[in-house]
Amino acid sequence: MNLASIQAGDELRDLYRELILDHSRHPRNFGKLDDATHTAEGINPLCGDKLRLYLRVDEQQVADARFEGSGCAISVASASLLTEIVVGQPGEVALDFARDVIGRLTGATSPRPPAAELGKIQALDGVREFPTRVKCATLAWQALNSALNRQTTAATTE
């Protein structure tokens, strides 16, 4: 049995970076937003991740963002990062961000350096080596997309 690769500082560390662990343990903007104007649920039926994203959009601008629910470290950290990133952005820009992040993580678009406001999202890049986990990382961003498009159904990542 070759345990060498198990010991190596490795893709696992790259997936579970400090920033990700921190956000998953101490999610920012966690909880319900009572005066939300937009909301959507993200469900990953494969692993049971289930998040609800709340947004308050004022004059086309995301004025506040929160989420609740439960999920793995990746999906919670991704949602937490999302809430930090989108607040203050015009709705249109937030939608662009959703598209960029989903493209980046699924490998659909090349991983060029993201917009400055999206910089932190590079912490999730490690997920590209873990195809089964990409859906966790994109879940909240799918929900963002649904919420801003006022789709009422739950977003699923399957």
Place this chain on the structure above:
Amino acid sequence: MNLASIQAGDELRDLYRELILDHSRHPRNFGKLDDATHTAEGINPLCGDKLRLYLRVDEQQVADARFEGSGCAISVASASLLTEIVVGQPGEVALDFARDVIGRLTGATSPRPPAAELGKIQALDGVREFPTRVKCATLAWQALNSALNRQTTAATTE
């Protein structure tokens, strides 16, 4: 392509002996028996053979036997032979015949020479080389068994 074995005087001739072809073309005792005391249907769902056997049993003796229906040469010839063989036999003996013939054709019992009254049945021996056709040859005999045991359901050979 080797057509040698096709030309050979062969198992086919053994299956379709003169006696079988004759009985299939000119089935004996074909038709309904209006004063039947026992009757049973034999169905071979695999090929569509469908026969109804009629018996008149008088004082424990098979006084008359007829059959109707349609089927392949083997099943018709077998039914025709059956009607010739069982008439005049005590019911018990007819049941023994059914068991003997079925055993003989399915290979369940060794093909020792049959009872004298059953002699003609050796004409069906060729069927032993054609496993898909054994059911055709035994169909009428299954029906005989059902009729004498007064089973009301159709006998099937599947």
Place this chain on the structure above:
Amino acid sequence: MTQARLETDRHAPLAALREDFPALQQDIGGNGLVYLDSAASAQVPLSVIEKMAQYQSHDHANVHRGVHTLSHRATEAYEGARDKVQAFVNARSRAEIVLTSGTTEAINLVAQSYCRPLLQTGDRILITHLEHHSNIVPWQLVCEQTGAELVVAPIDEAGQVDMQEFTRLLDDNVRLVAAAHVSNALGTINPVRDIIARSHALDIPVLLDGAQGVPHLAIDVQELDCDFYAFSSHKMYGPTGVGVLYARESLLDSMPPYQGGGDMILEVTFSGTTYNELPYKFEAGTPNISGVVGLGAAVDYLQAAGMSNIAAHEAELLDYMMAQLANIDGIRLYGTASNKASVQSFMLEDVHPHDLGTILDHQGVAVRTGHHCAMPVMQYYDIPGTARASLGLYNNTADVDRLVTAIEKAKQVFA
């Protein structure tokens, strides 16, 4: 196959594919096997057999619910096959491709999930007289369950649906039309575009039983404009135990699930259950993963061969076979429609089809005999059954010649 035989065949590139089918390389009773029973089930090319074995040897795990590597590989293989099927029949989206255990289950699914909640006394289902039992009995069952009525468009002597009568029967009480694309007993290609156009004019959806369509014709469900299309993997050179229901997404959306179980749900609680999105809502339980992987490989195989090549080859060979059979004294052909595919049913005077089948088999020629699960067709012609020779992409004129020789031998035996 020898070079000599290759050259006698008019589609040499296709004829070479015969080598890909291990089962066709064997002798039966001392003669090379001539397989003329593809309408019952086609032989399987080595690439399909190997793909399934490789999946089972290397990539197998349960799909959809695992993060580990094998589960991921299995899911990719399974869902990848769905994508292949989608492209093959040109469905709009993968949500429209429901994987079933066969044509039969696909049709039962439509009967129970689409029709049963809808049907009331006075409603009708319209089928044709040339249907396979799998496109009759599910409708009989649901009619019995709901009080609806099954009505049947008649056929003519050639084995063609009487479109005048069909049109007369097609009225506002009809809730669904279900018709074979191609008849397995007679080979008739139904006028499906006409059937669909007339039905849609009255807003009546149409199910096509494509079990005999997909192996022989290039299928484009959008161009056909059908509402449901059902077919089986094992008739198109894939494994048994797999089939496909194509259905319009809007119809699937409106239908309750057929079976309950794992994978078809989003959330289960004892107070209520939320169903999964399409197509998963209709795929309860662990699917036939290795079988679906095999179906994907069969689609690859067919696309490499080219459906239009296959159709052209088989059409030409069917013409040849019909002509050769018609030449035999004492033979009667059943199924002489002007538009046909793959299949020829026949009877030899005085010889029961079952006896004929045995005699042909003894010479290495495999044909199907009996009612071909289409008893109403046999009742129409008032015969117990037929012998049926059906063609696959691997057959050639030499096969037909062997069939003819074998029939002549049968005539001698019964002379």
Place this chain on the structure above:
Amino acid sequence: MTQARLETDRHAPLAALREDFPALQQDIGGNGLVYLDSAASAQVPLSVIEKMAQYQSHDHANVHRGVHTLSHRATEAYEGARDKVQAFVNARSRAEIVLTSGTTEAINLVAQSYCRPLLQTGDRILITHLEHHSNIVPWQLVCEQTGAELVVAPIDEAGQVDMQEFTRLLDDNVRLVAAAHVSNALGTINPVRDIIARSHALDIPVLLDGAQGVPHLAIDVQELDCDFYAFSSHKMYGPTGVGVLYARESLLDSMPPYQGGGDMILEVTFSGTTYNELPYKFEAGTPNISGVVGLGAAVDYLQAAGMSNIAAHEAELLDYMMAQLANIDGIRLYGTASNKASVQSFMLEDVHPHDLGTILDHQGVAVRTGHHCAMPVMQYYDIPGTARASLGLYNNTADVDRLVTAIEKAKQVFA
């Protein structure tokens, strides 16, 4: 496997069987695969893979309706597998072995064909809280269709059915009891003899979901005295797409067919249809012939290994695994019933099961994570899911040791 590893294993003769499974001979991410996900789907031995390939290469044709040689061989292979299954579970007759596409279809068949015609408002179906979705949703569907009610016997912290509550709920309104033989999420072996005895005392039939029973315990349906027993080929080292419904002949006789189609009929006319005899009445359409042949080979394999050997080996290994896992700091075990088979669910403090699954997979250890299609169990413990290690006949103590090492690594990553 090296000789050294063989010797660490306490059932050397069984341990050697590991070599029979090609999938287990591979590396995942540089480490030998440790497959601890057999409860989701077992790996397939070479003998099964080869038997299926050989069938497809040499003997395939459609079953039941042909006189030609291949059709005969296929029918013998298919029906021969049924006989093997009959002997394996000791059914009284082959008529009691209905071949389905899996456990899920088998349970849906009972819900629709046995229960649906019978159930009325006020009637009840009694299940337990530890069931798999496949033994919940079919009953929810049929209850919705009929107005009957689904009632659920609760479980305790160890994951055992509360038999006192079960008995209280078991009254004259219950039309069927449906319970897992072995829980796939918790490993609990239900007290099925007790469940059956109490139910039969009130003349209530019992369905056992044996998906996790058959692979791990010697099953004798006559001795169990259950009325229905459902199981899946792919959990018992056979292929996907095949399952079995054992049912008492008298029950099957009284039930209408489930699906309509080819093979399940004796005679079809448009004025009415006569169904075929058992078990064919319940097998509509072309069956999964190659899959059933594979199931037959899996039965052969299990019988050669010996079900009591397998049960003993796995029981010992499960004890070892539970003890090793319990030693890990910060772990919590779910499913600690006194009578268990094969499965251990667990959570590592602060680590979501999905993350844990990824980290184990990265080290070549395949476990399942999530709700295991038993969401009500997760709701009971108020957790999103678990990681689950499940054992097959091929696992050994070295596998368990690798699992433990991998969990320690996960703790480091999350430290």
